[in-house]
Amino acid sequence: MASISALVSQGLALIRTIGDDVRAKAEWTYQGTGTRDLAKALVADGTASVVIYRLMQASRHAGLAPLEMAFNKLDVALGCIIGRGAEFGPGLVLIHSHGVVINGAVRGGSRVLIEHQVTIGAEKGLSPSLGSDVFIGCGAKILGPITVGDGARIGANAVVLHDAPAATTIVGIPAKPVVRREQAAVPPPPNSTTRA
Numbered sequence: 001m002a003s004i005s006a007l008v009s010q011g012l013a014l015i016r017t018i019g020d021d022v023r024a025k026a027e028w029t030y031q032g033t034g035t036r037d038l039a040k041a042l043v044a045d046g047t048a049s050v051v052i053y054r055l056m057q058a059s060r061h062a063g064l065a066p067l068e069m070a071f072n073k074l075d076v077a078l079g080c081i082i083g084r085g086a087e088f089g090p091g092l093v094l095i096h097s098h099g100v101v102i103n104g105a106v107r108g109g110s111r112v113l114i115e116h117q118v119t120i121g122a123e124k125g126l127s128p129s130l131g132s133d134v135f136i137g138c139g140a141k142i143l144g145p146i147t148v149g150d151g152a153r154i155g156a157n158a159v160v161l162h163d164a165p166a167a168t169t170i171v172g173i174p175a176k177p178v179v180r181r182e183q184a185a186v187p188p189p190p191n192s193t194t195r196a
Contacts, residue, residue: 007062014058020090021050024111028093046094049080053092060084088112089132096138103127109134109150119143131166 026033026041041047056071072084080097083104092108094100096116103122109132114120116138120128123144130142131150139157142148149166158175169179 010058010062014054017090018051018054020110021054021092022047024091024113025050025093025095028095028113046080046097049075049078049082049094049097049100050092052078053080053082053086053088056082056084057087088130106130112136115140115156128160 022038022041023033025044025047026037029044030037030040052071052075056068056075059065059068059071068084072082075082078097080094080100082100082102083106085104086102086106086108088108089110089112091111093111093113095113099117100114101119101121103120105122105125105127106120106129107127108130111133112130113135115136118136118139119141120130120136121141121143126145128142128144128146128148130148131152133151134148134154135152136142136154137156137158140154140160141158142154142160144161146160146163148154148160148164149168151167152164153169154160154164154175155169155171155178157173158171159173160170160175162174164170164175165177165180167180168177170176171178
């Protein structure tokens with residue numbers, strides 16, 4: 001009986017996490033979490049890759065390696081590569097999943113928002129660690145054993161090779177801090193007047 005209740009518990013946790021991911025996508029993309037916003041977020045570009053990643057992650061935690069590999073290959077077919085060991089908290093958003101490559105040793109907090117063509121990769125076998133409430137702009141590269149602090153924003157096409165402090169916007173090649181904000185928070189929607 002314990003194993004059935006454990007499976008049910010894991011299944012419910014997976015559904016909650018996927019729900020958190022879809023809600024975060026709706027908030028970012030449609031600035032709301034009403035039924036219509038959630039429905040649009042569920043079918044939006046990038047959401048399928050996040051759901052498949054979550055199924056892959058759950059399969060790994062359950063020790064179902066063949067299923068884990070199948071979900072991994074399905075994500076690759078959609079143009080998104082998230083390594084099988086990668087761990088992200090709830091609220092993961094792939095705004096557009098095409099061209100996203102994430103190493104399997106990457107660790108990320110909750111509410112990580114990732115644009116298209118982003119690479120989060122290892123250097124000499126060591127991978128980045130991302131905090132919570134992090135935004136990563138399109139084409140950004142985050143490489144090596146670095147830490148991206150809570151509330152950090154990585155600008156489009158930035159190449160991050162050193163730690164990114166919390167509540168700071170990082171831009172350029174190589175990336176350097178340009179703005180430090182007082183409070184770490186989810187970045188404003190793209191229509192707002194504040195830009196990364």
